[in-house]
Every structure is written in C-alpha cells, then in structure tokens.
Amino acid sequence: MPDRAFDRSELLSLLLRTAVASAITYLGVKWAVDMMDPTRKRRQEDKKRAERLMTRLGIDKNVHLTDYEMSIACQLVEPVSIQVSWDSIAGLDSVIQELKETVILPIQNRHLFRGSQLIQPPKGVLLHGPPGCGKTLLAKATAREACTRFINLEISSLTDKWYGESQKLCAAVFSLAVKLEPCIIFIDEIDSFLRARATHDHEATAMMKAMFMSLWDGLISDSERCVLVMGATNRPQDVDKAILRRMPAAFHIGKPTLPQRKSILHLVMRGESASDDIDFNRLAKLTDGFTGSDLRELCRTAAIYPVRDYMTSPSATVFGGLSGAGPVPDGPSSVTRELSRPPTAQLRPITQADFDRAISKMKESKSHTGGLLSTDDMLD
C-alpha cells in the first residue's frame, strides 16, 4: 500500500512540534551556559550597582545600557563623593591653572570651542612624574571641579576576562562614555596597559590595545564628542609612543621644590594643634628630596609623638595607657570628668622637636631601606 501523503494539518503540527522542541533546547542550553558562566553572579551584582549609581548621578532612565556598558558603569565616580578639591592640593597652582584651561573650560563651555578646528580641546591628557607627588589628587580634583561623569577605569576589569570579552568591554568603555558625555575616562598607571607594543604581547592584549586606540581615534576625529582620556603614570618612557601622541596635553608633576614643600607642609598641618615654634622654612629645607606623600607621612609621624607622650603619662592610666583600655574603675567624680573630655584636648601641640625627631627617623629609615617607616611601627 503506498505511503499516505502528509496532509496540510499534519505538516503544520510537525513544524510546530519541531519549533517548540528547538526553542526548548535553545533555552535549555542557554540556561546551562549561563549557569556555568563564572562571571554571571558578578555581572548581576555589577548591574545592580551600576543602576544604583546611575540613579544617584541623575542619569536619565531612558539611557539604555548594554550588559557590557553596565559592567563599566560600576566604575563611575560621583563627583560629590570625591573629597579632594583644588584646595586639597598645595604647590601645584600652575598645573591646576593649566588643567582648568585645558580640561575644565572646554567641558563647561563647549559652545566656545565649536566651529574652529584649531582650538579643539585635547582628547587625551597625561599626568606623569614620580610616585606620591599628586597625580591622583589632580585627577580626582579635576573630576570634582569639572562636575563631569568620571570613569575610574580599572584595567583589570578589562583584562581578566574570557577570550573575546575584553574587546567587548573595551568597546563598552567608549560607547558608555559617549552615552554619558561629557565624560572623563581616567586610567591610573596607564603604562601597565598601554605600554610600548612588543612582539611577545599576548594576541588578545595586542588586539585590545589596537581596539582601544582605534576607538580613541574615533573620538579624536569627532569634534562633537566631549569625552577625554586622562592617564597617569610614573613611567612615561614605557607608554606606547602612539598613545603619547594621542595625549597632546602632558603635565609633569615632579618632586616638590622648596617653596612647594613649604606649602604642602602648611596644608597638611592646617587645622592641627601645632606649636608656634614650628619653623616651616627650616622643615622645607630639611626635606629636600621628599615627595608630597613623604611630607604627609612626616607630619603624621610628628603628630604621633604627642599621642605617645600622653599614653605614657599618668593621666592616661584611666584609659588603660599604652597597654590598651582596661576596665574603667569606679571612683571619684574627677575620673568621670576626665573621661567625659575628648582625649585629643589633652594632647600637647605638635612641636618643632617632634618634627626634628620625625625627620631623623624617616631619613634613617630611608637610608637603610630606601623606603619609609610606617608611623604605626613607632608605637611598638
């Protein structure tokens, strides 16, 4: 007997069943792959964090972001949460003035820069110089003062990824910045990511660098876009020459000179209980070669001596002295009065002698180790 030919309804039903089975298989496989993806949980957390940040930053809910852009959006910084302002930086007035003119003015007055190719603001700014001299401070203050979107790009968030993910995230950095413009993309230690290309570079790294550069070029050629890349490095000589060309505004932040050291010391000591005998000129002379961060450490070291003197004095025994706060004894009302006063009020002011001790201690430590002793070591 000849096979009965499929009639129309049987054919439709077969097609339908095949389609349903394929859809179920597809969804099942997708679910299984999603579950196996080790980054899934982190991506979900990133998404929630990014959404919260976007709301706090007042970013329009209609700005639709891809999953990759969401991962990068977690690295957005709220300008209001940045504690560093121009006033927190001493001795770098000329760099601050140039940053205001090069970076902030074009962002805040875009209309002035339209219509001329000659005065287009730079799409790349480089801060370079030895460690601890204020590069990160300058970048943070720029973000705060410019009131612009600021992506503090952690390079590890691009590189520690599955093959192929890095490029997508790299593209997302730029597409997100364009969606949120005006925007600064800040990369600390840019040399570690965009160092001179070498033949032994991993293929994925080389591709990511090439992609980063080509996306950046897209920004450079588009005068309407208000996105700039700001990098900081201690090793400008290691940064790829092609990258340096894309950062025409470069600022060298060197070790502070004598007047700069004096300003930094004044700034760090502002608001501290300090004796009138402190000679800031002398301190600035004695600290030749110190970075801003060394000077801060010096002040911290000097400020510990009054604490140490207090902790070894008899009045400190009610707090348990150096051995830690023991049980408070029941006792006369004088003890109660003593305890109700804030302990800092009982510290003597920081003196020149404290600074002299701190300087010798730090210089000695430097000569032995090349590094500096932590203040915490002094209480041992």
Ligand SMILES: Nc1ncnc2c1ncn2[C@@H]1O[C@H](COP(=O)(O)OP(=O)(O)OP(=O)(O)O)[C@@H](O)[C@H]1O
């Ligand atoms: N010009 C300055 N004015 C006030 N404080 C300063 C200055 N320079 C450095 N400091 C102090 O040193 C600390 C370190 O500075 P910062 O992190 O900006 O250095 P950096 O140049 O970015 O160093 P690195 O290259 O190691 O990241 C600051 O938190 C601040 O306390």
